[in-house]
Amino acid sequence: MAYWLVKTEPEVYSIEDLKKEKSTCWDCVRNYEARNNLVAMKKGDEVLVYHSNSEPSGVAGVAVVKKEAYPDPTQFVRAGEYFDPKATKEQPRWFSPDFAFRDAFPRVISIGELREVKALAEMALLRRGSRLSVMPVTAAEFRAITAMAK
DNA sequence: GCCAACGTTGGC
């Protein structure tokens, strides 16, 4: 079982939205490294949901991989913002897993708090200038962050 | 295949 972290702008899609919807297709990711991480997710993996461009920015809850990645439908929507003319049904370029809601933290664990924890210093999330929106997290990091939420 | 220009991300 593996652990991950995904970023989302809560004004676009928040942990509360996931709680309401119960599950969602994690679509519209258009970065190859992030996509590779989405494809590597296995059913049952746990995913920290990070709110970016927010006040405060930070980890807001946990999702679980409900369905492993399949072709992201938004790449085929010709009129859509996420249409990719180079993607075909035979050779899709972008993939999305389904996530199910697991937990919304009683408070957001801010990036400032995360930076104070020495054990988390190596996280890709905290690297200066990191823009990666889907990244692996170690079991120890996952445990440390979920413990901070209590 | 190089690399400058440009666009986006996202913390602050």
Added chain:
DNA sequence: GCCAACGTTGGC
């Protein structure tokens, strides 16, 4: 609103 980081695009 600023700006650093860095991915993408396109001319050559």
